[in-house]
Amino acid sequence: MSKTRIAVVVGAVVLFGACVSVYQVLAPLFRDPFAPLYDENCAVCHGEDLEGANLGTPLVGHPLVHGSSIAEIQTSIAAGFPTTGMPAWGQTLRAEEIQSLAIFISEKRAGYGRTDFKVDAPLAIPRESIASEEHDFRIEVVATGLHPLPFSIAPLPDGRILVTEKTRGLSIIAPDGTQSALIEGTPPTHDDGIEILRLVYGRGWMMDVAPHPDYATNGWVYLHFGDRCRECDPSMNKLIRGRIVDGRWTDEETIWQADPSTYTETPDMGAGGRISFDDSGHVFISVGIKGPSNFEGIQDLSLPYGKIHRVHDDGRVPSDNPFVDVPGALATTWTYGHRSPQGLEFDPVRGQLWSTEMGPRGGDELNLLLPGKNYGWPLTSKGMNYDGTPVAYGEQLGIAFDPLDPLSPHDLASIEQPVLDMTPSPAVSSFVFYRGDAFPGWQNDVIAGTLKATELYRWVIEGDRVVHRETLLAGVARIRDVEVGPDGLVYVLLEHASGGQIVRLVPSERD
Ligand code: HEC
Structure with a gap:
């Protein structure tokens, strides 16, 4: 790694907040922290690349005999098969070490390269x-x-497609595939993100675009973006609506905006940024890890991070939102405990709101979103931190479990589990x-x-x-x-x- 490269990476570390140590962020870039455990204990029998060897069966390239799910692999490792030569590791390795080995093996089985994000495959x-x-x-x-780096497409009733590009803005694709000039007058975007392992971390991005359900008659288009003024660096999610007239953005109204004190230097990469309308005049937005670090503010109901917010389509706060009567809570909050909610859709047929969410290493989720519920980040996850430690920030955050408080977030039993756990991620x-x-x-x-x-x-x-x-x-x-x-x-x-x-x-x- 060159010196400038390291400088850029250290810059990114600063961006992520001082709470994460430099080592925690840098070490995984150089070597896989999950690998040494495998190399030391398992490679001798299962082969360096899990391909199998004299004393152990291959762990990749075929369905596993004793089950291929994370839970099954963990059981195989912990209990072993002593009669056929597989030691039981439950006594010698800690539970989180066995979990990290199961994630490591399942990533190899899926062919997911740890640092290969397929940006230019x-x-x-x-x-x-x-x-x-x-x-x-x-x-x-x-x-x-x-x-x-495009972010969103929204097909219009007439066959055209609205498209957003994170660092450019909003434009329209004609039915013949040609892209219009950028729509003039939308919020400014920024192209000064830093690149780490080919992924770009920036702030002030254009994110989701969505036409109002009655777009054909009212012409409203909604934009969810990272709001970052020209003179200052921090950004935060913001939702506006406007109309597109002759290639210009007009009639702009603010629908949802966070308090200026909550704007941070955290990149928009995990900001969520999606929009979804229900069938009764509400709009939902997803806001991810935009606090000072990837674990702060998510469980705090007074802060906007790690929440799905719900407002009327004109921005008014619905009186039946779950936290309107909770002192100090943000009244727009619908659900909380979200990490990086990259997908958000209301299903009008089932009358349900669903989301997809990126976990850390493992723990990507499909969730059914029920009002007022806690989805767990960063108290628990089926994935692990990139350094191999379990996701359990409750103590660090000083969130003590109070059995008398029904909203007590540290009660793991009160946390909604994903409908679908996608590990490996x-x-x-x-x-x-x-x-x-x-x-x-x-x-x-x-x-x-x-x-x-x-x-x-x-x-x-x-x-x-x-x-x-x-x-x-x-x-x-x-x-x-x-x-x-x-x-x-x-x-x-x-x-x-x-x-x-x-x-x-x-x-x-x-x-
Ligand atoms: C001394 C040799 C040996 C070592 C060391 C060893 N294994 Fe095994 N392992 C085996 C054998 C043999 C089997 C097949 C057992 C069977 O199917 O009855 C096996 C089976 C497994 C399975 C189940 C495979 C399947 O098809 O369901 C997993 C998972 C596994 N090992 C993981 C590990 C991990 C992780 C380590 C290191 C912590 C490890 N093994 C260390 C010999 C070994």
């Missing part, structure tokens, strides 16, 4: 028809040459509930994108459970956003160093 858009369980489909390219991004005529077999299913894993998933939901999972696409590119167009086709926003792209899934039967 060869862009592989298949031309041939792709077979899947319910439908065969092909991929059509809709638009190319976007900025490498695919870096889940945004999702959509599929509704349309083009893919009848996917009706009401979740279609979800991932960044690092470059995979597109279909999840079948029944009640509050995922009853079936399918991977529709793998190895195309980092997927930042997924939407359904008025034509019923699935639109996917791809991130890539060579330029962002919008592609769509088209049923092959149509040929």
